[in-house]
Amino acid sequence: MESTHLRSVQDAAGIVGTVELRATFSRFPSGVTALCATGSSEQPIGMAVSAFVNVSLEPPLVGVFVQKSSTTWPELRSRPRIGLSVLGANQKAACRQLAARNVDRFAGLSWETGPSGALFLHGATAWLECEIEVETTTGDHEFVLLRILGHRTEEEQDPLIFYASRFHELSTPQS
Numbered sequence: 001m002e003s004t005h006l007r008s009v010q011d012a013a014g015i016v017g018t019v020e021l022r023a024t025f026s027r028f029p030s031g032v033t034a035l036c037a038t039g040s041s042e043q044p045i046g047m048a049v050s051a052f053v054n055v056s057l058e059p060p061l062v063g064v065f066v067q068k069s070s071t072t073w074p075e076l077r078s079r080p081r082i083g084l085s086v087l088g089a090n091q092k093a094a095c096r097q098l099a100a101r102n103v104d105r106f107a108g109l110s111w112e113t114g115p116s117g118a119l120f121l122h123g124a125t126a127w128l129e130c131e132i133e134v135e136t137t138t139g140d141h142e143f144v145l146l147r148i149l150g151h152r153t154e155e156e157q158d159p160l161i162f163y164a165s166r167f168h169e170l171s172t173p174q175s
Protein backbone atom coordinates (compact mmCIF):
# COMPACT_ATOMS: atom_id res chain seq x y z
CA MET A 1 0.00 0.00 0.00
CA GLU A 2 1.52 3.34 -1.07
CA SER A 3 1.14 6.03 1.58
CA THR A 4 1.28 8.85 -1.01
CA HIS A 5 -2.01 7.70 -2.52
CA LEU A 6 -4.32 8.09 0.45
CA ARG A 7 -7.88 9.08 -0.33
CA SER A 8 -8.86 12.35 1.34
CA VAL A 9 -11.64 11.71 3.86
CA GLN A 10 -13.51 14.84 2.67
CA ASP A 11 -14.27 16.16 -0.81
CA ALA A 12 -13.67 19.77 -1.92
CA ALA A 13 -17.00 20.77 -0.35
CA GLY A 14 -15.94 19.28 3.01
CA ILE A 15 -18.33 16.30 2.75
CA VAL A 16 -17.00 13.07 4.31
CA GLY A 17 -17.08 10.13 1.88
CA THR A 18 -18.95 7.78 4.19
CA VAL A 19 -19.30 4.93 1.67
CA GLU A 20 -15.53 4.77 1.15
CA LEU A 21 -14.79 5.24 4.86
CA ARG A 22 -17.22 2.44 5.78
CA ALA A 23 -15.39 0.16 3.31
CA THR A 24 -12.08 1.01 4.99
CA PHE A 25 -13.57 0.40 8.47
CA SER A 26 -14.79 -2.99 7.22
CA ARG A 27 -11.23 -4.24 6.70
CA PHE A 28 -10.98 -4.68 10.47
CA PRO A 29 -12.34 -8.14 11.32
CA SER A 30 -14.41 -8.52 14.46
CA GLY A 31 -16.75 -10.84 16.26
CA VAL A 32 -20.42 -9.96 16.68
CA THR A 33 -22.30 -9.62 19.95
CA ALA A 34 -26.00 -9.47 20.72
CA LEU A 35 -27.13 -7.05 23.45
CA CYS A 36 -30.40 -8.42 24.83
CA ALA A 37 -32.74 -8.05 27.77
CA THR A 38 -36.29 -8.67 28.82
CA GLY A 39 -38.28 -5.54 27.97
CA SER A 40 -40.70 -3.60 30.17
CA SER A 41 -43.58 -5.85 29.01
CA GLU A 42 -41.51 -9.01 29.51
CA GLN A 43 -40.91 -9.30 25.74
CA PRO A 44 -37.33 -10.00 24.55
CA ILE A 45 -35.49 -6.99 23.08
CA GLY A 46 -32.06 -6.93 21.48
CA MET A 47 -29.72 -5.89 18.70
CA ALA A 48 -26.58 -7.13 16.96
CA VAL A 49 -23.43 -5.10 17.75
CA SER A 50 -19.99 -5.74 16.28
CA ALA A 51 -18.38 -2.60 17.72
CA PHE A 52 -17.31 -4.30 20.94
CA VAL A 53 -14.07 -4.00 22.88
CA ASN A 54 -12.69 -5.70 25.97
CA VAL A 55 -11.64 -2.75 28.17
CA SER A 56 -10.47 -3.64 31.70
CA LEU A 57 -9.99 -6.61 34.05
CA GLU A 58 -9.96 -4.68 37.34
CA PRO A 59 -12.58 -3.29 37.37
CA PRO A 60 -14.18 -5.70 34.85
CA LEU A 61 -15.35 -3.56 31.91
CA VAL A 62 -16.21 -3.94 28.23
CA GLY A 63 -17.41 -1.31 25.76
CA VAL A 64 -19.80 -1.13 22.82
CA PHE A 65 -20.63 1.57 20.30
CA VAL A 66 -24.30 2.02 19.45
CA GLN A 67 -25.66 4.18 16.60
CA LYS A 68 -27.37 7.33 17.92
CA SER A 69 -30.23 6.48 15.53
CA SER A 70 -30.89 3.10 17.19
CA THR A 71 -34.50 2.63 18.24
CA THR A 72 -33.71 -0.44 20.35
CA TRP A 73 -30.95 1.07 22.48
CA PRO A 74 -33.20 3.57 24.36
CA GLU A 75 -35.29 0.64 25.58
CA LEU A 76 -32.29 -1.60 26.31
CA ARG A 77 -30.52 1.11 28.31
CA SER A 78 -33.53 1.43 30.60
CA ARG A 79 -33.23 -2.21 31.75
CA PRO A 80 -31.39 -3.02 35.01
CA ARG A 81 -29.13 -5.62 33.36
CA ILE A 82 -28.09 -6.34 29.78
CA GLY A 83 -27.03 -9.77 28.54
CA LEU A 84 -24.20 -9.69 26.01
CA SER A 85 -23.84 -12.87 23.92
CA VAL A 86 -20.74 -13.31 21.74
CA LEU A 87 -22.33 -14.97 18.71
CA GLY A 88 -21.24 -18.44 17.62
CA ALA A 89 -20.25 -19.51 14.10
CA ASN A 90 -23.71 -21.02 13.51
CA GLN A 91 -25.55 -17.78 14.30
CA LYS A 92 -25.31 -15.93 10.95
CA ALA A 93 -29.08 -15.99 10.43
CA ALA A 94 -29.69 -15.05 14.05
CA CYS A 95 -27.33 -12.11 13.65
CA ARG A 96 -29.16 -10.83 10.54
CA GLN A 97 -32.48 -11.26 12.33
CA LEU A 98 -31.22 -9.36 15.38
CA ALA A 99 -30.43 -6.40 13.11
CA ALA A 100 -33.59 -6.50 10.95
CA ARG A 101 -36.44 -4.01 11.20
CA ASN A 102 -40.13 -4.91 11.43
CA VAL A 103 -39.56 -8.58 12.25
CA ASP A 104 -39.71 -10.64 15.43
CA ARG A 105 -35.97 -10.58 16.14
CA PHE A 106 -36.28 -13.58 18.47
CA ALA A 107 -38.38 -15.87 16.23
CA GLY A 108 -36.86 -19.35 16.23
CA LEU A 109 -34.09 -18.40 18.66
CA SER A 110 -33.41 -20.19 21.93
CA TRP A 111 -32.43 -18.19 25.02
CA GLU A 112 -32.54 -17.92 28.77
CA THR A 113 -32.77 -14.98 31.14
CA GLY A 114 -31.08 -14.07 34.40
CA PRO A 115 -33.05 -12.92 37.47
CA SER A 116 -32.56 -9.23 36.59
CA GLY A 117 -33.72 -9.63 33.00
CA ALA A 118 -30.40 -10.04 31.16
CA LEU A 119 -31.12 -12.28 28.17
CA PHE A 120 -28.55 -14.75 26.79
CA LEU A 121 -28.69 -16.59 23.46
CA HIS A 122 -28.03 -20.32 23.28
CA GLY A 123 -25.35 -21.14 20.70
CA ALA A 124 -23.14 -18.18 21.73
CA THR A 125 -19.46 -18.65 22.55
CA ALA A 126 -19.51 -16.35 25.61
CA TRP A 127 -22.04 -14.60 27.82
CA LEU A 128 -21.49 -11.43 29.84
CA GLU A 129 -24.05 -10.07 32.28
CA CYS A 130 -23.60 -6.30 32.37
CA GLU A 131 -24.89 -3.01 33.73
CA ILE A 132 -24.18 0.40 32.27
CA GLU A 133 -21.22 2.17 33.93
CA VAL A 134 -20.91 5.25 31.68
CA GLU A 135 -22.45 6.35 28.42
CA THR A 136 -20.98 9.12 26.30
CA THR A 137 -21.67 10.49 22.82
CA THR A 138 -18.85 9.93 20.32
CA GLY A 139 -19.68 11.28 16.83
CA ASP A 140 -22.70 9.47 15.41
CA HIS A 141 -22.49 6.72 18.06
CA GLU A 142 -22.91 6.37 21.82
CA PHE A 143 -19.95 4.75 23.56
CA VAL A 144 -21.33 2.56 26.33
CA LEU A 145 -18.97 1.33 29.02
CA LEU A 146 -20.44 -1.80 30.61
CA ARG A 147 -19.51 -3.27 33.98
CA ILE A 148 -19.37 -7.06 33.95
CA LEU A 149 -21.28 -8.75 36.78
CA GLY A 150 -21.08 -12.35 35.58
CA HIS A 151 -19.66 -14.33 32.66
CA ARG A 152 -19.46 -17.75 31.12
CA THR A 153 -17.71 -19.26 28.10
CA GLU A 154 -18.60 -22.15 25.80
CA GLU A 155 -15.11 -23.16 24.73
CA GLU A 156 -16.18 -25.78 22.16
CA GLN A 157 -18.16 -23.13 20.28
CA ASP A 158 -16.24 -21.14 17.62
CA PRO A 159 -17.19 -17.46 17.22
CA LEU A 160 -18.87 -15.80 14.24
CA ILE A 161 -16.50 -13.44 12.38
CA PHE A 162 -17.64 -10.27 10.57
CA TYR A 163 -15.22 -8.92 7.97
CA ALA A 164 -15.61 -6.83 4.77
CA SER A 165 -19.39 -6.72 5.36
CA ARG A 166 -19.67 -10.53 5.28
CA PHE A 167 -19.73 -13.37 7.77
CA HIS A 168 -16.73 -15.70 8.07
CA GLU A 169 -15.59 -18.55 10.27
CA LEU A 170 -12.24 -19.17 11.94
CA SER A 171 -9.88 -21.53 10.18
CA THR A 172 -6.62 -22.52 11.82
CA PRO A 173 -3.77 -23.17 9.36
CA GLN A 174 -1.99 -26.55 9.78
CA SER A 175 1.58 -25.92 11.01
Ligand SMILES: Cc1cc2nc3c(=O)[nH]c(=O)nc-3n(C[C@H](O)[C@H](O)[C@H](O)COP(=O)(O)O)c2cc1C
Binds near residue numbers: 049095
Ligand atom coordinates in the same frame (compact mmCIF):
# COMPACT_ATOMS: atom_id res chain seq x y z
C1 LIG B 1 -23.07 -7.74 11.65
C2 LIG B 1 -23.76 -6.54 12.23
C3 LIG B 1 -23.08 -5.70 13.10
C4 LIG B 1 -23.69 -4.56 13.66
N1 LIG B 1 -23.00 -3.79 14.51
C5 LIG B 1 -23.59 -2.70 15.06
C6 LIG B 1 -22.87 -1.91 15.99
O1 LIG B 1 -21.71 -2.16 16.31
N2 LIG B 1 -23.51 -0.85 16.54
C7 LIG B 1 -24.82 -0.53 16.21
O2 LIG B 1 -25.35 0.44 16.73
N3 LIG B 1 -25.51 -1.27 15.33
C8 LIG B 1 -24.92 -2.35 14.76
N4 LIG B 1 -25.64 -3.12 13.88
C9 LIG B 1 -27.01 -2.71 13.53
C10 LIG B 1 -28.01 -3.07 14.62
O3 LIG B 1 -28.02 -4.46 14.87
C11 LIG B 1 -29.45 -2.64 14.21
O4 LIG B 1 -29.71 -3.07 12.93
C12 LIG B 1 -29.61 -1.16 14.26
O5 LIG B 1 -29.36 -0.71 15.56
C13 LIG B 1 -31.03 -0.70 13.84
O6 LIG B 1 -32.00 -1.32 14.62
P1 LIG B 1 -32.70 -0.58 15.88
O7 LIG B 1 -33.30 0.69 15.40
O8 LIG B 1 -33.65 -1.60 16.37
O9 LIG B 1 -31.60 -0.30 16.89
C14 LIG B 1 -25.03 -4.26 13.32
C15 LIG B 1 -25.72 -5.10 12.43
C16 LIG B 1 -25.11 -6.23 11.90
C17 LIG B 1 -25.87 -7.14 10.96
